[in-house]
Every structure is written in C-alpha cells, then in structure tokens.
Amino acid sequence: MGRRPEVFVRDLSMAEGQRLQRITRTAKDPVRLRRAIVVLMSAQGQPAPDIAHLLKATDDYVRQVIHAFNERGFDALNPKRSGGTPNKIDEQTRAWICAIARCDPRFLGQPFSCWSLPKLRDYLITAGRVTTISVETVRRILHERGVSWQTTKTWKASTDPEFTAKMRRILDLYDHPPPGSRVICVDEFGALNLQPRPGRAWQPRGQPVRLRATYHRDHGVRHMIASLDLTTGKIHYRIRDRKRSIEFLDFLKTLRRRWPGQTLHLILDHFSPHKHPSVRAWCQDNDVDLAFLPTYSSWLNWIEAEFAALRYFALNGTDHRTHTEQDTAIGDYIRWRNHHAKPKTGYAINSKIRHPDYPFKAA
Incomplete structure (x- = not known):
C-alpha cells in the first residue's frame, strides 16, 4: 500500500x-x-x-x-462547543412551575399561606407536573423567569371622590406657583419619644453598635410641626408638647410673619387641627390658602421625603436621654440641611401620576 x-x-x-x-x-x-x-x-x-x-x-x-x-x-x-444535555423540563412545564409559585397555596388545597422551595417541589411532584425535580432546579427556573421571593406590602388607595381634582391642583401648585405667592408644604412629625433607635453605621465586621433596651419610657412625647418652602427648599419648624389647633395656628402665624405681603398656599392633610374653625377663619382673614391633599394620599406632600431623611440622618442610631438633647440633634440637622437647600422643582416628573388618565381605571 x-x-x-x-x-x-x-x-x-x-x-x-x-x-x-x-x-x-x-x-x-x-x-x-x-x-x-x-x-x-x-x-x-x-x-x-x-x-x-x-x-x-x-x-x-x-x-x-x-x-x-x-x-x-x-x-x-474556533472549537465547536457542545450544547450540553438537553433540558428535561420543557417550556410549558417551566411556565406552570412559575404560575404555581405565584399562587396562594391555599387555593390549591395546601395548609399553608406561602411556598418554600421544598414545599413547592413536593407539590409539583405530587400533582404530577414533573416526575422528579430538585429544589435547586426549581430555584433556578424561578430565577430565570424573574420570579423572586418578596415581602408582601400593604397599600391603601384613596377613597376621595375628588381625588383627581385635588391631586391635579397639588401638582399644578408644585409646577406653577402663582406669582407673588409661596407654596409651602406643612405637616407634623412625631411623636418624638425617647428611645434607642436602630440605625446603620460603618463598623468592623461582626462588631455592630449595641443599643440598650428600654422597658419604661416615662419622659413623655413631643411633636414637631414643620413646613417646607418650595421656593428656597428650606425647612422651618417648631417642637411643642402638643399638636392641637392652638399650636398649629401659632405656627401658621410664624409663617405669615416670615413672608408678609405674599399669598401663602399651604399643602396639608386632613388632620383635624388643620381644619379647625379657628384655623380656617384666621387663614381666610390673612391671605392663606389651604390646599388639602386627597384622603390617604400623604405621599403627595413633598415634605414627607424630608421627614424620611430627617429620621434617617438625625434620629436613627441614636439613644437620646432627654428631650433637650433630642431637640438639639434635630435642630442641628435642619440647620445643616437648610444651609445646603435648593429650590424644589420637578416633583415626580416621570411618575405614572403625571399620566392624563391617572388613576387608571380597570377595564
């Protein structure tokens, strides 16, 4: 050969x-x-x-x-890579696994209110959806399809029959403040009691800051009444022992003295002191317009975001022993914040609440 x-x-x-x-x-x-x-x-x-x-x-x-x-x-x-072993679980079965995972187990006759991965795996096998499957495979299928383990949350929708009109008025005041006027968000913050407040801090790993536990809190509570001026972005506040219409009216008088000669448009919720006859009468006589939020819609009040920041940076992680100490900490933070304040513009520009058809009606 x-x-x-x-x-x-x-x-x-x-x-x-x-x-x-x-x-x-x-x-x-x-x-x-x-x-x-x-x-x-x-x-x-x-x-x-x-x-x-x-x-x-x-x-x-x-x-x-x-x-x-x-x-x-x-x-x-270039090497030709093998595609590996073919999937033993077809696309329809994967879709069923995700659909069952999103169901309340009680609707399927199970005696529990949420799935664990082992419980879900056992149900899939018992129901005949698959003959065998591992917990890890179930987890991976859910992950690939964007189904994740999440905490349930509550949401209270507004029942205000004039929700849309009131919301549009608030947004219009945010977007187009009337000439010669001030748009001011007003609300109460508290109750301010004395207690160790969990927070976050940079610490060596495994060495978190420890706070004492409290079983008796006998120092009483205080309340903060605050306003957010959208023109400057600054916060003005008073801390008082109570938050009745008397304290609220006194606070409004400080705002009136701060901006004489300007119409004040106050954005506020339906807390009863805000609507007290003495408050309404004084506002009518002193060029103060009360723009009430829709019910259950405190998220429309721009000052709520400032309260969240105040709680995070001034109170969380603290353990004040006296109200004077706590009041000083709040005042120091607000002075620092006002020093860095900027005018407030562009509220929820890309939010769905800006859509002309919001709130969307079910078909």
Missing part, C-alpha cells in the same frame, strides 16, 4: 501569517491554540506526521485541521 499524499495548508498572505502568530501568543482557549499551531507549522512546510509527533496527536487530526482551515479559514480554529 502506497504512502498517503502529504497535505499542507494553502498559501497564506503576510497578514494571515501575522494573525496566526498573534493567536499562538495570545489564545487562551487550548483548542484554538492547538489548531493555530498546526496551521502555522504546516505553512512553514512541516509535514503532517512531524506536526502530529510534536503535538502528541494523530496524523488524521492534523490533516483534518489543515483541510478545515483550507475550506473555512480562521473560523476553523
């Missing part, structure tokens, strides 16, 4: 030769590197048996690489 005719790679251009050299120097995939070496050595005139001996490969392997490169070029250097 005669010797097989020798096989060599086709003639390479200078650019192709340089590219092959780069691949042999930089390729991280061992298959791609090995094939590039075969082609480069063949281009240098070495026969297939010599290349096979050097690389500890078979002659047929070397010839296959050379033939493939001659036919397909540099694409032949």
